Amino acid sequence: MxxxxxxxxxxxxxxxxxxxxxxxxFAKGETIFKQGAPLTHVIVINKGLLKVYLExxxxxxxxxxxxxxxxxxxxxxxxxxxxxxxxxTALEDTEAFFIDxxxxxxxxxxxxxxxxxxIAYLNRGHIGLFNKLRVFEHKHMNGRMASTLLYLSEQIYExxxxxxxxxxxxxxxxxxxxxxxxxxxxxxxxxxxxxxxNNNYFKLLNKEHLINIMENG
Amino acid sequence: MxxxxxxxxxxxxxxxxxxxxxxxxFAKGETIFKQGAPLTHVIVINKGLLKVYLExxxxxxxxxxxxxxxxxxxxxxxxxxxxxxxxxTALEDTEAFFIDxxxxxxxxxxxxxxxxxxIAYLNRGHIGLFNKLRVFEHKHMNGRMASTLLYLSEQIYExxxxxxxxxxxxxxxxxxxxxxxxxxxxxxxxxxxxxxxNNNYFKLLNKEHLINIMENG
DNA sequence: AAAAATTATTGACATATCTCAATATTTTTT
DNA sequence: AAAAAATATTGAGATATGTCAATAATTTTT
Numbered sequence: 001m002x003x004x005x006x007x008x009x010x011x012x013x014x015x016x017x018x019x020x021x022x023x024x025x026f027a028k029g030e031t032i033f034k035q036g037a038p039l040t041h042v043i044v045i046n047k048g049l050l051k052v053y054l055e056x057x058x059x060x061x062x063x064x065x066x067x068x069x070x071x072x073x074x075x076x077x078x079x080x081x082x083x084x085x086x087x088x089t090a091l092e093d094t095e096a097f098f099i100d101x102x103x104x105x106x107x108x109x110x111x112x113x114x115x116x117x118x119i120a121y122l123n124r125g126h127i128g129l130f131n132k133l134r135v136f137e138h139k140h141m142n143g144r145m146a147s148t149l150l151y152l153s154e155q156i157y158e159x160x161x162x163x164x165x166x167x168x169x170x171x172x173x174x175x176x177x178x179x180x181x182x183x184x185x186x187x188x189x190x191x192x193x194x195x196x197x198n199n200n201y202f203k204l205l206n207k208e209h210l211i212n213i214m215e216n217g
Numbered sequence: 218m219x220x221x222x223x224x225x226x227x228x229x230x231x232x233x234x235x236x237x238x239x240x241x242x243f244a245k246g247e248t249i250f251k252q253g254a255p256l257t258h259v260i261v262i263n264k265g266l267l268k269v270y271l272e273x274x275x276x277x278x279x280x281x282x283x284x285x286x287x288x289x290x291x292x293x294x295x296x297x298x299x300x301x302x303x304x305x306t307a308l309e310d311t312e313a314f315f316i317d318x319x320x321x322x323x324x325x326x327x328x329x330x331x332x333x334x335x336i337a338y339l340n341r342g343h344i345g346l347f348n349k350l351r352v353f354e355h356k357h358m359n360g361r362m363a364s365t366l367l368y369l370s371e372q373i374y375e376x377x378x379x380x381x382x383x384x385x386x387x388x389x390x391x392x393x394x395x396x397x398x399x400x401x402x403x404x405x406x407x408x409x410x411x412x413x414x415n416n417n418y419f420k421l422l423n424k425e426h427l428i429n430i431m432e433n434g
Numbered sequence: 435a436a437a438a439a440t441t442a443t444t445g446a447c448a449t450a451t452c453t454c455a456a457t458a459t460t461t462t463t464t
Numbered sequence: 465a466a467a468a469a470a471t472a473t474t475g476a477g478a479t480a481t482g483t484c485a486a487t488a489a490t491t492t493t494t
Contacts, residue, residue: 054347056355057432064350076343079336085347108333115332116325119296122339126293129346130271130302133281137353137393138273168472176354178452183473215274358481385442395482400443
């Protein structure tokens with residue numbers, strides 16, 4: 001049973017999707033698709049954790065968000081240019097199902113309730129991007145890092161302490177700064193007893209303080 | 218006749234929308250809606266120019282894009298929280314039509330081709346936001362300003378020279394910098410004969426150079 | 435037409451953040 | 465287990481950009 005927008009499909013549609021979907025596995029570090037590549041399938045993540053990121057001419061990349069198991073990944077190439085506009089890479093070993101994008105389109109055409117639910121899903125993504133833009137533009141580094149740590153704790157690992165596969169560079173790419181800066185700020189937060197951190201282990205000790213830094217600093 | 222996504226409606230649907238829509242006029246500087254306010258209507262711009270911007274706790278605002286006549290404005294509050302997630306203000310005197318959002322929803326439910334076209338419209342917006350994020354994050358000020366000037370010339374005024382109602386603060390808010398910085402960079406571009414500029418008159422003299430600045434620095 | 439208010443411009447200065455380079459640590463490969 | 469590679473850490477220095485304050489130019493109001 002799907003936990004994402006596909007759960008709004010009619011039983012016959014669901015059966016059809018179940019029939020045509022096929023599994024693909026990815027090891028940690030492997031890329032599911034690259035920005036610019038053709039968009040041929042919608043992908044459902046059965047297990048794993050992935051990063052969605054924008055690349056530009058330079059080496060630099062911006063991690064927009066992470067994708068957890070259960071989530072569906074389409075992309076704004078759907079019904080525009082049928083290209084991927086971001087890259088998707090596995091942070092942990094990942095099991096994915098591929099669904100032909102034309103079959104997905106049929107579901108929308110045949111089922112207007114599903115179409116509306118899909119629009120709602122797109123809009124939630126849009127709201128997320130607005131928030132990302134706000135955070136990236138208006139906060140100093142401390143605020144951006146606080147925002148990233150709270151995101152990881154609340155949205156991704158759903159715990160105050162967690163062990164992550166994200167590198168310091170990844171954390172920096174989520175926070176719009178260099179890896180050196182991310183390291184320095186994590187150290188500052190540690191020294192101020194706002195967090196505990198050893199290598200890939202993080203524990204948020206003072207969430208109120210982090211929220212305050214995110215909002216005011 | 219609509220030039221936006223509404224042109225894909227069936228004749229009877231179009232008739233219905235024409236019946237229920239009502240006009241509202243706004244003077245330069247007036248706000249159509251504010252971020253946080255309830256989303257009750259979809260708006261079609263008949264005449265004018267508007268700025269779409271994000272606000273945050275502080276004074277600061279980020280202009281995401283401009284809206285020209287013919288365009289439709291909904292917002293990601295549709296089928297999520299029914300709130301506006303950005304503010305919309307007239308830069309020029311504006312004529313708008315308001316369409317009840319529930320009637321708009323009916324159009325999607327009744328007409329799956331329209332639903333798909335609306336999804337395509339949302340996705341183009343999503344791609345635009347990705348590009349904005351990329352520009353905001355990776356360019357130095359010169360690159361961001363070049364990007365803004367090219368956007369105004371190519372997407373908005375559709376001419377190499379134009380007279381704008383945008384203030385220096387607006388141009389700064391489109392380019393993720395302070396107004397002082399925007400003034401300094403415009404001056405630099407003038408001194409380098411890349412543009413001509415007197416008050417609100419702009420002329421792009423060397424587009425290739427601007428594109429180069431946008432892409433490489 | 436004068437006064438007031440807003441917006442634009444310039445300069446001096448402060449500082450947050452990046453860059454680069456050296457070293458340390460951890461992970462992967464042999 | 466040793467060697468190699470990748471990632472993380474720290475420090476010193478450079479610089480792009482923001483802040484603040486003073487002045488100039490427009491625009492709006494009276």
